[in-house]
Amino acid sequence: MSGPLAPGATIGIVGGGQLGRMLAAAAARLGYRTIVLEPQPDCPAAQLANRQVVAAYDDPAALAELADGAAAVTYEFENVPVAAARRLAERVPVFPPPAALEAAQDRLAEKRFLNAAGVATAPYEAVDDAAGLAAALARLGGSGVLKTRRLGYDGKGQRVLDRPAPEALAEAFAALGGVPLILEGLVRFEREVSVIAARGRDGAVAAYDLAENVHRGGILHSSTVPAAVSDRTAQAARQAARAILEALDYVGVIGVEFFVLADGSLLANEIAPRVHNSGHWTEAACVVSQFEQHIRAVAGLPLGAPGRHSDCVMENLIGDDVARAPSLLAEADLALTLYGKAEARPGRKMGHVTRLTGRVRL
Incomplete structure (x- = not known):
């Protein structure tokens, strides 16, 4: 992109929820058209956008249609498949960059990125199995918040542990799906x-x-x-x-x-x-x-x-x-x-x- 998009240009939005809806309204105020990629027909964003592509977020044909129809593409949620965002970026400018998705989609990678950028976080430990959970909990003083590394939002995919009994650790790990987890230290905050x-x-x-x-x-x-x-x-x-x-x-x-x-x-x-x-x-x-x-x-x-x-x-x-x-x-x-x-x-x-x-x- 060498200059600003001209009025009448189309902006693609991956995701059709309420954030996409409000982005479509804002784009219309500035004279832009919008095309939404979302598998749910008649999603909130499609009610205000100019067009909807009804398909999965990683559907190759749908991604090509979105890229062909838009001068730039953005997204309204952080769990857009990174591979799909990179595929789009080969054909059309994608903002924010796919690297931002990659940093935000995994809580462990996110914490490491923040620390590398000079931004402090609560202490944390990677947890790959129930045995690793016991060791991580000990390093964090016996308490912490156990979270899935991916796909958790609005309080989902997490459990508070406060000096739990040893037999509760395997149950806590299994309850979160037996997937890679992160244990974050409990923080006393105001x-x-x-x-x-x-x-x-x-x-x-x-x-x-x-x-x-x-x-x-x-x-x-x-x-x-x-x-x-x-x-x-x-x-x-x-x-x-x-x-x-x-x-x-x-x-x-x-x-x-x-x-x-x-x-x-x-x-x-x-x-x-x-x-x-x-x-x-x-x-x-x-x-x-x-x-x-x-x-x-x-x-x-x-x-x-x-x-x-x-x-x-x-x-x-x-x-x-x-x-x-x-x-x-x-x-x-x-x-x-x-x-x-x-x-x-x-x-x-x-x-x-x-x-x-x-x-x-x-």
């Missing part, structure tokens, strides 16, 4: 925060204000902005995000989650090489949302200013929470986004609301 940052094709970086996140049952419940952290902590988070973006030669939006310790220092928890749930507040409280910022980066346009005009609280609507939508719309200073999903199920994200809680003095 709060969880995240930073949404973007890097353009020209190397420019823009970072939004930190959000303070509350999880329930492993699923993000709310994000409050501003986070209750010092300026020093906020600056450290932004610097860590920049280091990650530059180490990956990244293009697009990334979400970086942190634990904040009692002294204000940070430990990175994980990275998401895509737009992120904890950045949904930017739709209502910023002139340029994380979704528009991502499209700007992918299209080669200048990044927008990431400043917010309002303090806010974003809350996910999970499962039957979506039934509250009509009453929520009666509230002042509230923005509602629904995802177009036909069936509300326990633990399923159906939409979100953002309440503006006060104007920011500029």
